[in-house]
Amino acid sequence: MERLSEEKLFNQGKNLSDNEASALLHKLPEWEILTKNGIQQLERVYKFKNFNDALIFTNRVGAIAEEADHHPTLITEWGRCSVTWWTHNLGGLQRNDFIMAAKTDQLYDY
Amino acid sequence: MERLSEEKLFNQGKNLSDNEASALLHKLPEWEILTKNGIQQLERVYKFKNFNDALIFTNRVGAIAEEADHHPTLITEWGRCSVTWWTHNLGGLQRNDFIMAAKTDQLYDY
Numbered sequence: 183m184e185r186l187s188e189e190k191l192f193n194q195g196k197n198l199s200d201n202e203a204s205a206l207l208h209k210l211p212e213w214e215i216l217t218k219n220g221i222q223q224l225e226r227v228y229k230f231k232n233f234n235d236a237l238i239f240t241n242r243v244g245a246i247a248e249e250a251d252h253h254p255t256l257i258t259e260w261g262r263c264s265v266t267w268w269t270h271n272l273g274g275l276q277r278n279d280f281i282m283a284a285k286t287d288q289l290y291d292y
Numbered sequence: 293m294e295r296l297s298e299e300k301l302f303n304q305g306k307n308l309s310d311n312e313a314s315a316l317l318h319k320l321p322e323w324e325i326l327t328k329n330g331i332q333q334l335e336r337v338y339k340f341k342n343f344n345d346a347l348i349f350t351n352r353v354g355a356i357a358e359e360a361d362h363h364p365t366l367i368t369e370w371g372r373c374s375v376t377w378w379t380h381n382l383g384g385l386q387r388n389d390f391i392m393a394a395k396t397d398q399l400y401d402y
Contacts, residue, residue: 233358233363237351240350240368241347244368253369255368255369257365258350258367259366
């Protein structure tokens with residue numbers, strides 16, 4: 183596995199162990215694992231020069247989310263877009279979330 | 293002032309008193325005033341039947357924000373979009389925020 187962004191999504195049916203998550207996070211240096219309401223999530227904040235660029239990026243991420251049928255939380259504000267991936271039905275992080283994070287990074291060309 | 297959504301924005305240069313904010317909130321029954329990091333904000337969560345409808349709504353709100361040059365925080369998720377208005381440079385609520393909230397309600401036809 184060289185590039186996470188080239189992997190296809192598949193439903194593994196179980197959350198990653200902390201060691202597995204740490205190893206994958208190492209490939210995504212801009213992302214961090216946060217725990218919200220007891221659920222581990224993968225989050226990155228992207229910076230932009232205005233509101234509209236942030237909204238354009240939100241739409242780009244929305245498009246890959248729809249394509250993968252895997253949906254993040256997107257927080258759009260003036261100059262920033264925060265993206266959070268996690269696996270809803272299992273309440274935690276799977277490999278798929280890291281793959282989506284890597285694909286999200288590829289959409290950022292600002 | 294019959295309909296907030298028909299008012300034009302203007303910069304008043306001062307935050308509303310609690311009484312003024314309560315009177316305006318009365319016209320927007322779906323909204324609530326929250327205090328985040330010491331700053332009063334006006335928030336409503338809109339429900340949708342999927343992710344894409346939430347994203348379409350996010351774009352509608354983004355368009356009126358750009359037009360007014362007054363920008364909210366938009367949280368887009370599967371089945372919901374949370375909209376938060378407040379006046380950034382004064383760190384609180386002005387009449388403009390309530391006008392934008394009323395205009396946001398007019399965009400919701402689900």
